[in-house]
Amino acid sequence: MIKRPTLADIADAASVSLMTVSRAINNKPGVSEELRQEILALANELGYHPNQIARGLATNQTTSVGLIVPDNTNPFFAQIARGVEDAAYEHGYSVFLVNTVEDPTRELEALNSLWQKDVDGLIWCSARVSVEDLKVQLNRFPAVVLLNRELEEPLSHAMTLNVHDHRGARLAVAHFVGRGRRRIAYLNGPSHSLSAHRRLQGYYAALTAANLPLDSLLEECCIPDTESGYEAALALLKRCPDVDAILAFNDLVAVGAMQACQALGRRVPEDIGIIGFDDIPLATIIKPQLTTLHVNLMHIGKVAMQSLLDMMGGVVCPAAMLIEPELYVRDSA
Amino acid sequence: MIKRPTLADIADAASVSLMTVSRAINNKPGVSEELRQEILALANELGYHPNQIARGLATNQTTSVGLIVPDNTNPFFAQIARGVEDAAYEHGYSVFLVNTVEDPTRELEALNSLWQKDVDGLIWCSARVSVEDLKVQLNRFPAVVLLNRELEEPLSHAMTLNVHDHRGARLAVAHFVGRGRRRIAYLNGPSHSLSAHRRLQGYYAALTAANLPLDSLLEECCIPDTESGYEAALALLKRCPDVDAILAFNDLVAVGAMQACQALGRRVPEDIGIIGFDDIPLATIIKPQLTTLHVNLMHIGKVAMQSLLDMMGGVVCPAAMLIEPELYVRDSA
DNA sequence: TTGTACGCGTTATCAT
DNA sequence: ATGATAACGCGTACAA
Numbered sequence: 237m238i239k240r241p242t243l244a245d246i247a248d249a250a251s252v253s254l255m256t257v258s259r260a261i262n263n264k265p266g267v268s269e270e271l272r273q274e275i276l277a278l279a280n281e282l283g284y285h286p287n288q289i290a291r292g293l294a295t296n297q298t299t300s301v302g303l304i305v306p307d308n309t310n311p312f313f314a315q316i317a318r319g320v321e322d323a324a325y326e327h328g329y330s331v332f333l334v335n336t337v338e339d340p341t342r343e344l345e346a347l348n349s350l351w352q353k354d355v356d357g358l359i360w361c362s363a364r365v366s367v368e369d370l371k372v373q374l375n376r377f378p379a380v381v382l383l384n385r386e387l388e389e390p391l392s393h394a395m396t397l398n399v400h401d402h403r404g405a406r407l408a409v410a411h412f413v414g415r416g417r418r419r420i421a422y423l424n425g426p427s428h429s430l431s432a433h434r435r436l437q438g439y440y441a442a443l444t445a446a447n448l449p450l451d452s453l454l455e456e457c458c459i460p461d462t463e464s465g466y467e468a469a470l471a472l473l474k475r476c477p478d479v480d481a482i483l484a485f486n487d488l489v490a491v492g493a494m495q496a497c498q499a500l501g502r503r504v505p506e507d508i509g510i511i512g513f514d515d516i517p518l519a520t521i522i523k524p525q526l527t528t529l530h531v532n533l534m535h536i537g538k539v540a541m542q543s544l545l546d547m548m549g550g551v552v553c554p555a556a557m558l559i560e561p562e563l564y565v566r567d568s569a
Numbered sequence: 570m571i572k573r574p575t576l577a578d579i580a581d582a583a584s585v586s587l588m589t590v591s592r593a594i595n596n597k598p599g600v601s602e603e604l605r606q607e608i609l610a611l612a613n614e615l616g617y618h619p620n621q622i623a624r625g626l627a628t629n630q631t632t633s634v635g636l637i638v639p640d641n642t643n644p645f646f647a648q649i650a651r652g653v654e655d656a657a658y659e660h661g662y663s664v665f666l667v668n669t670v671e672d673p674t675r676e677l678e679a680l681n682s683l684w685q686k687d688v689d690g691l692i693w694c695s696a697r698v699s700v701e702d703l704k705v706q707l708n709r710f711p712a713v714v715l716l717n718r719e720l721e722e723p724l725s726h727a728m729t730l731n732v733h734d735h736r737g738a739r740l741a742v743a744h745f746v747g748r749g750r751r752r753i754a755y756l757n758g759p760s761h762s763l764s765a766h767r768r769l770q771g772y773y774a775a776l777t778a779a780n781l782p783l784d785s786l787l788e789e790c791c792i793p794d795t796e797s798g799y800e801a802a803l804a805l806l807k808r809c810p811d812v813d814a815i816l817a818f819n820d821l822v823a824v825g826a827m828q829a830c831q832a833l834g835r836r837v838p839e840d841i842g843i844i845g846f847d848d849i850p851l852a853t854i855i856k857p858q859l860t861t862l863h864v865n866l867m868h869i870g871k872v873a874m875q876s877l878l879d880m881m882g883g884v885v886c887p888a889a890m891l892i893e894p895e896l897y898v899r900d901s902a
Numbered sequence: 903t904t905g906t907a908c909g910c911g912t913t914a915t916c917a918t
Numbered sequence: 919a920t921g922a923t924a925a926c927g928c929g930t931a932c933a934a
Contacts, residue, residue, distance in 0.1 A: 237710070240684070243928065252905090253906080254928085256903085259904090265903095285684060286927085286928075287927055288686050289626050290626055291929075293626050293909095293912090293927080295910085315642055317641055318641055321668050325678075330682055334663070335655070346658075491854060522854070522855070575912090576912070577911080586920065587921085589919085589921075592920090595913085598919095619912075620911055620912070622910090622912090623910070624913075627911080628914095905932105906933075908929105908931085914924085915925100916921105916922090917922075918920080918922090
């Protein structure tokens with residue numbers, strides 16, 4: 237293995253002091269332009285790259301951030317991760333990726349791990365830990381962006397980034413109503429999901445606004461994947477055969493619901509309208525193409541990282557940001 | 570922000586020397602069991618976690634590895650990344666995730682970045698750099714697992730991990746032949762892709778083995794996504810209307826081809842059989858469900874990380890590992 | 903403009 | 919069994 241050249245190596249080769257090299261490399265004043273160029277050329281020739289570990293120890297800055305997601309395999313988080321990494325790359329930061337697999341223990345271990353790695357900031361998706369734990373953890377990191385979770389008291393070095401779930405659900409229901417649908421069901425996500433809860437509230441609000449009755453028979457919970465969506469839709473349609481519209485917690489569930497309709501001989505969108513949430517790539521692959529609440533996930537990732545950079549830089553950020561979903565009307569509703 | 574306790578803090582609190590604490594924490598001999606327990610309890614109470622940055626500087630080990638992928642959004646790499654992260658987590662390692670976006674410049678910058686971060690090992694997917702660059706890069710890291718790329722001369726601290734593409738393609742073609750298909754087309758991946766090349770060779774070999782003629786009209790190149798697969802299949806079927814089977818470079822392309830068939834009124838599998846590659850989740854979501862060459866991607870990620878750990882630990886590894894794909898016969902062929 | 907001394911938190915080495 | 923000291927590579931503060 238190649239030995240990594242150090243500042244001292246460059247200094248020797250250039251016959252100057254280590255500090256002069258350091259100044260030259262870091263573009264700091266105190267070196268004649270001529271000498272700087274000379275040193276830079278030499279450093280380049282020797283393939284010098286500063287050791288971020290040593291630099292981190294000296295400066296307390298590691299130029300790396302942590303990204304915690306439930307599962308990077310889920311297209312929702314994959315897109316976000318991609319946005320985060322892109323923005324981080326543009327600013328010279330590296331990203332530690334950690335999966336929690338929805339396991340609170342693993343989540344806490346992830347936080348410990350990132351803390352030990354001395355990350356400059358943290359992007360934390362769908363935190364499952366308790367409110368007390370959350371507060372403790374937030375105080376361990378210089379800057380935190382919380383995705384998909386809310387914060388009671390504002391903190392100067394933390395902010396939240398959420399999709400406007402309530403409005404999204406309302407848009408969907410309003411669309412159904414506008415097309416004359418009256419028996420609108422909702423396939424909800426898991427009960428612990430904040431998004432699921434907010435979407436449910438939006439669904440209620442929209443039904444009420446349209447003078448439609450709330451009917452708990454029209455609600456079904458499921459794990460947010462296709463198979464579970466299929467099962468839930470099957471149960472729902474068996475229980476309430478008169479359902480003419482289904483709002484799904486997300487696109488995966490929506491696709492499952494669509495398959496359930498097909499299995500039961502219900503045509504989409506003629507007999508039943510279906511609307512999903514998120515607009516993952518699958519939404520346009522499936523036939524009929526899915527009408528869904530589009531959220532620019534990669535953009536969310538980028539915004540999260542940008543905001544994190546701002547906070548790390550001492551810029552004050554809004555305590556909470558809300559991302560507006562947009563209804564993309566395609567073929568399923 | 571909370572101040573992170575250091576070894577010195579614990580030492581003070583325990584009224585012993587810093588080194589004694591270090592030994593206690595690291596389970597090294599030279600501390601009486603009684604004292605060790607006392608120190609450990611105290612460390613736990615103060616919430617001590619070793620600073621990996623400082624430790625890294627002292628030991629030249631960072632307990633972090635790099636993972637380079639073209640795009641973590643691609644389900645193929647998402648699954649692999651998940652496997653890598655899982656295995657890393659189990660062994661106390663952290664993973665830097667970097668996307669190259671198929672851009673050789675960004676790939677090289679990623680390598681520099683990881684080098685500066687002093688990673689203990691590297692898992693490198695689909696390296697696009699030149700053979701010379703590859704050799705240089707391999708010598709910068711203590712251990713490297715190369716996914717989807719081959720190595721001319723074996724190296725003690727590097728190994729390759731590839732899917733047996735040749736055999737996979739042969740299995741698919743043989744399946745087609747066994748079902749009486751005679752005009753078997755191949756929608757290939759991009760020309761720079763090593764996998765694409767190997768699958769093409771397997772396709773040739775299987776046709777030859779079945780005494781079927783090679784016909785370049787039956788080949789079409791495309792970017793490995795659904796849309797491009799759709800276009801390619803359209804062009805193919807226009808050019809050769811008598812095609813009765815399509816082997817696709819991967820599942821995304823296969824799905825595109827399936828949609829093209831539907832658009833042209835060709836029934837799958839009655840008129841045309843379709844086989845994909847990889848078995849991503851989409852394969853079982855789409856209707857008809859996709860017959861495809863199953864590869865356990867998460868497992869590949871785990872094996873890659875395990876092997877990397879072995880190499881970092883000084884264990885000699887096989888220079889090359891080959892993963893066998895398995896034909897999962899579902900509904901499309 | 904350039905150089906020297908010290909500290910970051912930890913481990914390795916050598917003493918006691 | 920325990921402790922003092924140097925070293926890892928770099929940046930900050932101060933000196934020349």
